[in-house]
């Protein structure tokens with residue numbers, strides 16, 4: 001595993017951007033890894049918030065990893081809301097009905113997850129709130145009683161060279177909306193995301209693959 005490498009990469013990117021050390025939080029994306037692998041990861045490297053992108057996989061892992069702090073980073077349908085009970089932060093809210101369904105479930109659970117609004121990145125894909133709709137969406141989600149902490153964006157798959165621009169645009173939008181949390185950056189682009197102002201990076205592949213050989 002190359003957790004020390006990723007942590008060093010985060011610190012280096014913070015420093016290069018002139019940002020205070022420790023400002024950027026690492027969210028460990030555990031999708032596709034077994035509870036045993038995740039347990040081993042925690043024992044070796046310490047405690048990080050863990051993130052899953054599929055409801056059933058989250059539901060299956062929660063009871064196997066007591067005490068873990070869970071984030072959710074995937075798309076979810078109405079019938080999957082019930083799997084999100086133990087989640088503290090949802091990065092991927094994109095529809096008004098999701099906020100309404102979560103607020104309703106939160107009454108039953110006696111606690112509510114905080115949320116980030118996922119921003120559409122211009123790619124030919126369907127996920128995310130279009131930038132022009134963000135101010136109204138923010139009002140509507142807040143009206144349900146949920147707490148909106150910030151924005152999340154993914155670099156466009158089909159144009160990785162656009163990553164920096166997408167990250168900078170999203171940072172500016174969060175600032176204009178008065179939102180402090182910025183979830184952006186994955187294994188391949190977290191340094192650029194940190195340079196643009198990310199406060200949370202969501203890293204999976206790089207954490208769970210062996211460290212690269214240095215000669």
Ligand SMILES: *Cc1c(COP(=O)(O)O)cnc(C)c1O
Pocket residue numbers: 029031053073074154186187188202203204205206
């Ligand atoms: C899988 C995933 C990640 C992590 O991606 P890696 O390239 O494995 O670091 C981050 N965010 C979301 C939404 C994901 O689905």
